[in-house]
Amino acid sequence: MHPAPPAFCPVYRAIGVLQEKWVLHIVRALLDGEKGFNELARAVGGCNSATLTQRLEHLEALALIAKRTEDSQGKLARSVYSLTPAGRELQGVIDAIGNWAREHLDEAPHAPAPLA
Amino acid sequence: MHPAPPAFCPVYRAIGVLQEKWVLHIVRALLDGEKGFNELARAVGGCNSATLTQRLEHLEALALIAKRTEDSQGKLARSVYSLTPAGRELQGVIDAIGNWAREHLDEAPHAPAPLA
DNA sequence: TCACATCACTTGACATTCTAAACTGGTGGA
DNA sequence: TCCACCAGTTTAGAATGTCAAGTGATGTGA
Numbered sequence: 001m002h003p004a005p006p007a008f009c010p011v012y013r014a015i016g017v018l019q020e021k022w023v024l025h026i027v028r029a030l031l032d033g034e035k036g037f038n039e040l041a042r043a044v045g046g047c048n049s050a051t052l053t054q055r056l057e058h059l060e061a062l063a064l065i066a067k068r069t070e071d072s073q074g075k076l077a078r079s080v081y082s083l084t085p086a087g088r089e090l091q092g093v094i095d096a097i098g099n100w101a102r103e104h105l106d107e108a109p110h111a112p113a114p115l116a
Numbered sequence: 117m118h119p120a121p122p123a124f125c126p127v128y129r130a131i132g133v134l135q136e137k138w139v140l141h142i143v144r145a146l147l148d149g150e151k152g153f154n155e156l157a158r159a160v161g162g163c164n165s166a167t168l169t170q171r172l173e174h175l176e177a178l179a180l181i182a183k184r185t186e187d188s189q190g191k192l193a194r195s196v197y198s199l200t201p202a203g204r205e206l207q208g209v210i211d212a213i214g215n216w217a218r219e220h221l222d223e224a225p226h227a228p229a230p231l232a
Numbered sequence: 233t234c235a236c237a238t239c240a241c242t243t244g245a246c247a248t249t250c251t252a253a254a255c256t257g258g259t260g261g262a
Numbered sequence: 263t264c265c266a267c268c269a270g271t272t273t274a275g276a277a278t279g280t281c282a283a284g285t286g287a288t289g290t291g292a
Binding site: 054 | 249250251252253258259
């Protein structure tokens with residue numbers, strides 16, 4: 001019944017992954033260095049913990065990020081999320097978005113030039 | 117009350133636009149040439165008309181695509197959607213996604229080889 | 233000339249996805 | 263002890279996306 005969604009096309013599938021809400025933000029935040037759960041939530045800016053948990057699970061399943069649980073002898077369980085090599089390669093995508101954004105999205109909410 | 121979403125950051129806003137469902141698919145389809153409504157729907161593969169209409173309005177408002185209504189003398193009103201220069205520049209983003217996808221997303225649902 | 237297909241959408245009911253906000257259970261500091 | 267932070271989980275409701283059908287016009291073939 002599907003009108004032929006090109007599921008076999010890698011670009012199509014990549015778009016499917018990358019358009020999930022917060023995914024690109026998460027990747028961008030982690031490109032900046034590995035982070036704990038709350039730290040990541042803050043860096044990403046506005047994602048709630050339920051969605052973040054789900055997104056992190058999905059990205060881990062896709063092997064774009066890795067979760068490590070630091071347990072310093074006692075019992076402190078801090079989780080640390082970082083990009084895998086495949087995830088780090090998304091730098092190119094983020095850069096492309098960045099270049100485009102700076103060229104074509106620079107109007108709008110803009111500080112009204114501090115020097116005037 | 118927002119925990120400081122960096123709305124002033126162009127990359128953040130770009131991600132906000134590009135992660136809307138179907139947006140990247142629409143851009144990709146139009147990079148291939150201008151298209152009518154149903155034609156675009158078919159090219160995009162699986163987006164329903166309600167969402168497509170809404171997305172096209174949004175993208176037109178952002179000046180990434182342009183809508184032209186061909187009315188050959190009589191009264192035929194065929195709509196044609198095409199990318200604006202700003203929209204066309206998203207080629208770089210699509211390419212980056214394409215490169216990444218081909219390198220890191222090539223396993224998975226794969227037609228089981230028609231010959232055999 | 234009538235039936236049927238296509239075009240560009242709209243509409244309304246429904247399903248999926250995302251969200252806020254509160255809560256769990258543990259650590260660590262004043 | 264009280265409070266803050268850690269990493270989440272839960273639940274209910276809002277936002278977003280979808281399906282399927284319908285609209286009114288044109289075109290196509292029998």
